[in-house]
Amino acid sequence: MTDTEATPPYLQVADALRTRIATGALEAGARLPSLTELSDEFGYSGTVGQRAYALLVDEGLVISRPGAGHYVRSQAAPTVMFRRQRVRAGQGSPVAQLLAEQGVVGSWQHESGTDRASEAVAARLEIPVGDGVMHTRYTYLANGEPVQIAESWEPLDITGGSLIVLPEAGPYAGIGVADRMAVVGVDVGVPVEQVRARTATRAEAQQLGCAPAAPVMAIMRTYYDQANGRPVETADIVLLGSRWVSEYGHRPQL
Amino acid sequence: MTDTEATPPYLQVADALRTRIATGALEAGARLPSLTELSDEFGYSGTVGQRAYALLVDEGLVISRPGAGHYVRSQAAPTVMFRRQRVRAGQGSPVAQLLAEQGVVGSWQHESGTDRASEAVAARLEIPVGDGVMHTRYTYLANGEPVQIAESWEPLDITGGSLIVLPEAGPYAGIGVADRMAVVGVDVGVPVEQVRARTATRAEAQQLGCAPAAPVMAIMRTYYDQANGRPVETADIVLLGSRWVSEYGHRPQL
């Protein structure tokens, strides 16, 4: 018996620091106690505080600067909101609209190119493996900081003969999938989205500038042609969990 | 100058192990190198490998068994799927229906009680602070393992005079919000959900039996009365990120 399950000191220290941050006793950017201060306060050696900080750094709550100290990471909370209602036509991409509404300077980078459908993409677009697709990578920035990365695929035989073949070039640049498809007479309606929460991969963490194990929201989105039910675009979207909230559905309109 | 931003050794080691897992070189359940083996292979002390493993454990990729070693966690990820279409009436709670479809033995625990609306709950239900609410906590289990926890609030003045006042007692136990509201003549339609990804709190991790920093999907759900637009139920739902995918929308029906 006697399985008291004593929590180790380094977890107690980490908890104490975590609550100080959560309660606001330590604001964003504030300097946390140094390791020697921690060891004085809690009575343990420096290693205990060291491990506690390692945990908080991995969780993304704290930033450590060698030689300087540990600092509360600016959470920059969920200021931005990701809605999924139908956007107004002719106002730019949905993300850009959204960012503008929030008073944020939004911009994005992209690169497009034709590619052959991999097994996964072919299954999602319901086309044969190896068929031509238009592949585009996006990186969205808010006030210069990357907040969202996306990768999209469209079957070439839908847009291939049109000016919109390149999603982000020509007269139809940056207007979003729904509007672009409307140009070729395709009504895409509301997409199907599968949402899951996971930790960022190392590559994503580097692109998004977040902690190596920061939680992200991974959305698999597919647009369908309302007329014949065919998939016309599918995308993998990765959002920084700390900065985005995705809203689905809307209140009944009276 | 010289801001080379060298990645710390423990991240390099963690990265190497991560790719070994991702590429399938190490299958699920396989044993990972011991700390002494790691220190031999990479040339760093055991502390480096220790911290690398700590990261992978927090990410949920690895399980550590003291005295035995580190093992690749069986991902078994997308076994369960969380859809959000309208469920069939009279078939039990949506979650129970879903689990049954997947061939999983589902069960749930709950406890209800009246409470006074906190500031946050009052705002979400659009009632005065301190008004009476029915507060229920749920824990859903799949094959005995907890996979989802939820907390819901309903204004008492909607269901107060009815048999359904206790969500999980009496003749209307376990039938889900939509059906229960239908009993008192309220059509709730499709709820509004706000999804975000974050790490589990310590309490949640204990309830869900997951790693202390495991990614979870936190959903804020609110049902509205279709007739007058009033909120009739709001809930905080926490899903284990590794086991649930939430789907929104549906393909066009031809």
Add this chain to the structure above:
DNA sequence: TCGAATTTGTGCGTATGTATC
């Protein structure tokens, strides 16, 4: 059944490189 070897978990002291003043 028991004991030895291995392995992880945890904490200590210390050397080293870096940042700050």
Add this chain to the structure above:
DNA sequence: GGATACATACGCACAAATTCG
């Protein structure tokens, strides 16, 4: 440029758990 404070990494030691002969 020098002194101080700081984080990082390392080697080591002990405890607890597991495995295996």
